[in-house]
Amino acid sequence: MTHPLQEQFGNIDIYLFDQILRGRIAPGARIFDAGCGGGRNLIWLLRAGYEVFAVDADARAVESVRRMAAHLPAENFRVEAVEASSFADGAADVVISSAVLHFARDDRQFRAMVEGTWRVLRPGGLLFCRLASTIGIEGQVRQIAGRRFALPDGSERYLVDEELLMGLTKELGGELADPLKTTVVQNQRSMTTWVVWKREK
Numbered sequence: 001m002t003h004p005l006q007e008q009f010g011n012i013d014i015y016l017f018d019q020i021l022r023g024r025i026a027p028g029a030r031i032f033d034a035g036c037g038g039g040r041n042l043i044w045l046l047r048a049g050y051e052v053f054a055v056d057a058d059a060r061a062v063e064s065v066r067r068m069a070a071h072l073p074a075e076n077f078r079v080e081a082v083e084a085s086s087f088a089d090g091a092a093d094v095v096i097s098s099a100v101l102h103f104a105r106d107d108r109q110f111r112a113m114v115e116g117t118w119r120v121l122r123p124g125g126l127l128f129c130r131l132a133s134t135i136g137i138e139g140q141v142r143q144i145a146g147r148r149f150a151l152p153d154g155s156e157r158y159l160v161d162e163e164l165l166m167g168l169t170k171e172l173g174g175e176l177a178d179p180l181k182t183t184v185v186q187n188q189r190s191m192t193t194w195v196v197w198k199r200e201k
Contacts, residue, residue, distance in 0.1 A: 009043060032095045035056055055087070093121075096128050098128070102157040123200045130193050132189055133160045133162075134160070144156060155189070176197075180194060
């Protein structure tokens, strides 16, 4: 039996839920999910009447989200890589990037993914990002090449650290909405939450 809260909110990222509870995702905001997957972070937002847009490279995932959001135009949900999104600059008030950026193959793709995600966010808007990092598990990961690492859980990921995220925040013209927050999953992986305001020009 599904719990009523799960029925209402789905499997939303708990740290994204925190941003909602704190009033940072205002009613009527335009939401862009950069790498939406099956839409687990969109269930409540769609039900609450937000204008939602999304991309994902997986056509089946996008089709699933289109069915979930049948009241919105199908063109709001596009089969595209986040680094090659066709949505306009500054189109969204809030951009979600949940468990996406750590799939970058190398520095070049990571940079393209970050820039493609950030481009769609309007000045004054909020980027919510969760991604794998080395923070707290530095001694448990094995470097493969560059920032590609083998994790204790058996996966390979592009891993960031505090220095990289702080440097990107400054370079992009952002300001941390919260200090970096990292959850270390015992002997498996480390996930960091990076929440950034895009400064007004």
